[in-house]
Amino acid sequence: MEIFENISQWINNHPISSNIIRYIIWAVFILLAIAFLRRFLRKKLPDTRIRYKSQKAVEFFGYVLLIIVTISFFTGSIKDFALAIGLLTAGITITLQELILSVAGSFYIFFxxxxxxxxxxxxxxxxxxxxxxxSIYTTMMEIGEWVSSDNYSGRIVKLSNAFVFKGPVYNYSKDFPFVWDEFNIPIRYGSDLELAKSIVIKVASETLSEYVSNSISEWNRVVNKYYIENAQVEPTLAISMTDNWIQFNLRYIVDYKKRRYTKHLLNQLIEKEIQKTNNKVKLASATVEIVKIPNINLKKE
Structure with a gap:
């Protein structure tokens, strides 16, 4: 009993210190509760997507509760919320500008x-x-850099959420999970152009038929949602004349995760079909043609 009386007397004599201690106890309790609930959900929820969103929701509401408890302890009343926020903002806006922007960015990303x-x-x-x-960072598995095409580099990148306010965000998969890609095919002058065109279009249409059929409904949703004109999703071929060859430009739609493999497959199949034409269609390459060799007179003296 004497111990409790001493504690009670100390609390009465040191109200500020006791208030801080109570706040620390509440803060530790909330943080432990967040950690416990996240671990519990990770074990009990089998679906990855639901588990991830549930853990983020627990983390979000836990931190909101911690902010409310903090304001309650140090202002004496939640009614002083606006005043407390104003005073805190005046003191830390400059020093914690990036952090505040990152937190705001996380809300913007989610909502x-x-x-x-x-x-x-x-x-x-x-x-x-x-x-x-x-609440602060977006974590990405990096693509590109020292590896070509859309392959993983192996590096995990943490990027501040504040960047959503500082520049454009390119999303390859939101609303429309397909992208347009293209590559050039050099055809030698003198080749049968009609046969060459039919080969390229036939191979592209057969290879990409699944992407085309799936993308039509997806593109219709995009047209209905945004102010955008309709677009052709079937493979298209454009021809241009160069100094060295006739250039075929094949443009097509493809799954955003399969650009590299699809381009490889199309090149391989087109090359095989051209080989079957018995030189009616020939692929071109950069060559040097010597038109005339000048005469050189060598005289013995």
Whole structure:
């Protein structure tokens, strides 16, 4: 009893210190509760998507509760919320500007739906697949850099959420999970152009038929949602004349995650079909033609 009386007397004599101690106890309790609930949900929820969103919701509401408790302890009443926020903002806006912008960015990302885990995006000149979004950072598996095409580099990049306010965000998969790609095919002058065109279009149409059929309904949704004109999703071929060859430009639609493989497959199949034409269609390459060799007179003296 004497111990409790001493504690009570100390609390009465040191109200500020006791208030801080009570706040620390509440803060630790809330943080432990967040950690416990996140671990519980990770074990009990089998679906990855639901588990991820549930953990983020627990984290979000836990931190909101911590902010309310903080204001309650240090202002004496939640009614002083606006005053407390004003005083805090005046003191820390400059020093914590990036942090505040990152937190605001996380709210913007979640509520507006700029991107979500699983999307492929490019932001601040960094391209990759989003693997996590927290209150401060977006984590991506990087694509490109020292590897060609859309292959993973192996680096995991953490990017501040503040960048959603500082520049464009390119989303490869939101609303329309397909992209247009193209490559050039050099055809030698003197080849049968009609046969060459039929080969390229036939191979492209057969190879990309699944992408075309799936993309039509997806594109119709985009047209209905945004102010945008309709577009041709079937493979198209454009021909131009150069100094060295006739250039075929094949443009087509493809799954955003299969650009490299699809381009490889199309090149391989087109080359095989051209080989079957018995030189009616020939692929061109950069060559040097010597028109005339000048005469050189060598005289012995």
């Amino acid at each position: 507006v739906g700029v991107y979500k885990p699983g999307d492929r995006i490019e932001i601040n000149n960094i391209k990759g697949d989003v693997i996590d979004i927290d």
